[in-house]
Amino acid sequence: MLANLDRFMPRPLAVTGAMLLACGLKAAAQEGLPVGPPPAPDLTGRYAPLTCAPNGATCPFVVDDIKLTPVGKKMWDAYEEIIGPKFDCAQATPPSLFADPYRWAIHQLTDRVVFEYEKDDIIRTVWLTGWGHPEPGPYDASWQGHSIGWYEGDELVVVTTRYHYDPHGIEDFGGIPSSTQKRVTERYRREGDRLYLRALTEDPLILEEPIYFEFEYLAGDDPLILPYRCELDQARFPTQYADPEKGTSLADFGGRDPELVPVGVEELERRRRENQN
Amino acid sequence: MRVYLSATALFMLAGMPIHAHHAQAPFFDQSREVEIEGVVTRFDFRNPHPVLYVDVSNDSGGIEEWQIQFGNATGLRRRGWHKDIIGPGEKIRARGHPSWNPDTRGMQGARVVKSDGSVLGASTAD
Numbered sequence: 001m002l003a004n005l006d007r008f009m010p011r012p013l014a015v016t017g018a019m020l021l022a023c024g025l026k027a028a029a030q031e032g033l034p035v036g037p038p039p040a041p042d043l044t045g046r047y048a049p050l051t052c053a054p055n056g057a058t059c060p061f062v063v064d065d066i067k068l069t070p071v072g073k074k075m076w077d078a079y080e081e082i083i084g085p086k087f088d089c090a091q092a093t094p095p096s097l098f099a100d101p102y103r104w105a106i107h108q109l110t111d112r113v114v115f116e117y118e119k120d121d122i123i124r125t126v127w128l129t130g131w132g133h134p135e136p137g138p139y140d141a142s143w144q145g146h147s148i149g150w151y152e153g154d155e156l157v158v159v160t161t162r163y164h165y166d167p168h169g170i171e172d173f174g175g176i177p178s179s180t181q182k183r184v185t186e187r188y189r190r191e192g193d194r195l196y197l198r199a200l201t202e203d204p205l206i207l208e209e210p211i212y213f214e215f216e217y218l219a220g221d222d223p224l225i226l227p228y229r230c231e232l233d234q235a236r237f238p239t240q241y242a243d244p245e246k247g248t249s250l251a252d253f254g255g256r257d258p259e260l261v262p263v264g265v266e267e268l269e270r271r272r273r274e275n276q277n
Numbered sequence: 278m279r280v281y282l283s284a285t286a287l288f289m290l291a292g293m294p295i296h297a298h299h300a301q302a303p304f305f306d307q308s309r310e311v312e313i314e315g316v317v318t319r320f321d322f323r324n325p326h327p328v329l330y331v332d333v334s335n336d337s338g339g340i341e342e343w344q345i346q347f348g349n350a351t352g353l354r355r356r357g358w359h360k361d362i363i364g365p366g367e368k369i370r371a372r373g374h375p376s377w378n379p380d381t382r383g384m385q386g387a388r389v390v391k392s393d394g395s396v397l398g399a400s401t402a403d
Contacts, residue, residue: 234324249303
């Protein structure tokens, strides 16, 4: 697992790069040259899900490949769809949010990057390191957590922690929960009109190993349709349709759809090896 | 105006071009479909799920209110839907998955046909 994480997050390379950059900046300063932050890749734009959510469908994930901890298994088995906080207009959270069939936008500012989503009127602020933003206090957990970010070459890296407990915070179609220990790392890179996201989700209370997502988005000029304006009475409306005798456990309604849940890192590696052979 | 809820009218249509959202399964029976005919009384075009209210005559001469739930308003708006795309008084026929709770008359994944034969939203879909 560590090997996989190292491949995803080449920290030694990042540290080496930072040291070289620091040396370069110091040398430039000594020579009286203007010194500024390294150029950031231009990611600003509006995006629509492409690969993982074509035509409103969801990603081709495999539920059985996710390795849950014993606690995670128990919580998943106990999950009832009707307890989903979405029925009270709670926001969708990463990583499920990344696969939702809605448009979203990236706004790059000097000290932060703002992600704006059609879905649930979500605004995520990613605080760029080095600008001295305040750290979250002990009571500052939230649906979107606390995000910090930095640029690495042509990528924007975002690390988010301090999430609420979420009954379907790992996968919101399959009902896999996330704990307050969820940590999501996103890496964004743009090539032409395509934006690529690699996302790693860790949650040691729920996931025996991290899960890995890859998404592709299409840049475009279509404006976001805002506001979403979820309304509480409308959100809760469908809950009346559940049969009180049957309950709302997904396991009792044909099981969890195998095409709706992300794969584990090891399974992803196995498939890649298979494809290469 | 009738609602077809007899045993013969409840049928499987696996090949129907209806997109079923998995999380709807505990609320709507994805294995069955029912068909109704009725008169629209209200269209609630709001997120997260717009609802079309339809008065349907039952076999005993009474009126039953059915509620047809759609996907999110944001996605529908992008396909040209709006709050006045259908309104009170319009006659429609709809076929979709019925709600599980026997005390309710909900429907999801419905194909709604207007009295002129046009499919609701079809002319505006991208």
